[in-house]
Amino acid sequence: MELKLPPALIGRAHLAQLIRELEAVENDLENQKAKHIGQTGEVKFHVPTMSRALADCIELNGVEVLDGQQRMHFKKSLNFIKDRAPVMSFTFATDPDGESLQRLVDWVRKEIHPGALISVGLQPALIGGVYLRTPNHVHDFSLRTLLHDKRSLIVDELEAMHHEG
Amino acid sequence: MNILLVAILVVAVAMFAMLVWLVVELRQTRKADHPKKSIDELDKAYTEVAEEDVLHLFNKEFREELRNRGRLRFESVINENAMFLKHDLDLTVAQLNDHIKTDISKHLQDEFADYAKAMNDAQSLALESLRKTATEVDEQRVALSAALKQEVQEREAATLQLFEDNMAQIVEHYVQGALGDQFDLRTQLPYIIEQMEANKEAIIKDMRL
Numbered sequence: 471m472e473l474k475l476p477p478a479l480i481g482r483a484h485l486a487q488l489i490r491e492l493e494a495v496e497n498d499l500e501n502q503k504a505k506h507i508g509q510t511g512e513v514k515f516h517v518p519t520m521s522r523a524l525a526d527c528i529e530l531n532g533v534e535v536l537d538g539q540q541r542m543h544f545k546k547s548l549n550f551i552k553d554r555a556p557v558m559s560f561t562f563a564t565d566p567d568g569e570s571l572q573r574l575v576d577w578v579r580k581e582i583h584p585g586a587l588i589s590v591g592l593q594p595a596l597i598g599g600v601y602l603r604t605p606n607h608v609h610d611f612s613l614r615t616l617l618h619d620k621r622s623l624i625v626d627e628l629e630a631m632h633h634e635g
Numbered sequence: 636m637n638i639l640l641v642a643i644l645v646v647a648v649a650m651f652a653m654l655v656w657l658v659v660e661l662r663q664t665r666k667a668d669h670p671k672k673s674i675d676e677l678d679k680a681y682t683e684v685a686e687e688d689v690l691h692l693f694n695k696e697f698r699e700e701l702r703n704r705g706r707l708r709f710e711s712v713i714n715e716n717a718m719f720l721k722h723d724l725d726l727t728v729a730q731l732n733d734h735i736k737t738d739i740s741k742h743l744q745d746e747f748a749d750y751a752k753a754m755n756d757a758q759s760l761a762l763e764s765l766r767k768t769a770t771e772v773d774e775q776r777v778a779l780s781a782a783l784k785q786e787v788q789e790r791e792a793a794t795l796q797l798f799e800d801n802m803a804q805i806v807e808h809y810v811q812g813a814l815g816d817q818f819d820l821r822t823q824l825p826y827i828i829e830q831m832e833a834n835k836e837a838i839i840k841d842m843r844l
Contacts, residue, residue: 556842562820570820577828581835583842597810598818600827604841611830613810625799 473547475579476526477572481589484523485552491524492545495535551585558582561591561601563612638713645712646705653701658685 479488498518506515515536520528528535533544558578560566566574571590578586593601598613662681831838 558838558842562823564819564823566820570824573824574827577831581832582838586842598823598826599830600823602831602838604838607837607841609831609834609838611827617810621799 473544473551473585474527474530475551475585475587476523476530477576477579478523478526478568480571480575481587482552482555482557485548485555485587488521488524488527489545489548489552491521492541492548494518495520495524496538496541496545499536499538499541551587555585555587556583556605557587557589559589559591559603561593561596561603563592563594563596563598565592566590638716641716642709642713645709649705649708650701661685661688 479485495518499515502515517535528544531544534540560574571588575586575588578588591601596612596614597617599611599616601612602609658681661684665677665680665684
């Protein structure tokens with residue numbers, strides 16, 4: 471089963487938290503099931519309150535929460551992704567807001583890898599842009615590097631101004 | 636003093652001449668009056684006559700006349716000699732003046748020539764020295780100019796190099812300070828996505844490994 475991750479689920483920590491929350495849901499449902507052992511007739515299970523990330527993920531993947539088999543499979547998939555999914559490490563110059571981060575994650579999963587996880591770092595010296603580390607490479611899209619690479623442009627402009635003056 | 640000595644000599648000569656003349660006259664007179672005698676006799680006779688008449692010959696009038704003649708002669712000789720002396724003296728003075736004038740002129744001309752030569756030499760030396768100094772100053776000016784130019788170029792290059800080395804840092808600081816927190820991720824997101832889009836293939840390839 472190809473698991474789809476919601477944009478709100480960003481990194482491995484989120485995924486671990488999601489798994490823990492799913493386990494809590496499972497425990498809750500098991501407790502409810504235990505309470506209704508011996509009862510005849512149709513037993514109605516109460517779906518415990520879940521976080522939006524978990525709810526979105528469940529909804530996105532069409533998982534029936536009350537179905538233990540699907541829950542187990544879903545949890546297994548989440549654990550698999552947590553352990554094996556490729557992680558892209560983004561380092562920004564400013565603290566990223568949630569909306570922007572979700573847009574970025576959405577783009578990454580749409581264009582790069584659907585199961586990619588993201589870790590976020592902060593480095594003000596980058597000025598702007600992003601410092602991206604993939605499993606085997608580093609892509610420096612920071613404004614600092616851009617300025618450094620374009621230094622000759624400023625020098626040329628200054629020299630041109632000097633000659634004009 | 637010399638004039639007086641000359642006058643005495645002239646008087647003495649005059650008196651001796653007169654004496655000789657009288658002796659000659661007397662011998663002619665006696666030769667005419669007496670027959671020819673032997674030489675010894677004649678000599679003896681003459682000696683005797685002279686001894687007898689010597690006092691008659693040089694009497695007072697004669698001596699006075701001789702004195703006057705001597706005085707006149709003496710004055711004449713003195714005047715003549717004085718005239719000669721004056722002439723010689725004038726000639727000598729004139730020659731001396733000419734000689735002195737010529738010598739002084741020559742000496743002055745030589746001195747002037749030496750002076751002019753020395754002045755020319757000094758002027759040449761001064762000109763040469765000035766020319767040499769001017770040449771040295773010009774050479775030093777050229778060398779200094781070249782050194783200054785090189786120094787300026789080196790400083791300019793060093794400053795430019797320093798500026799280039801630190802420019803990125805300066806611009807980063809400036810941009811960072813100017814943008815601050817206002818340059819949030821929402822603003823940067825199009826640029827980030829554009830960059831990732833440009834490197835998408837490489838990222839995908841890396842993520843699939």
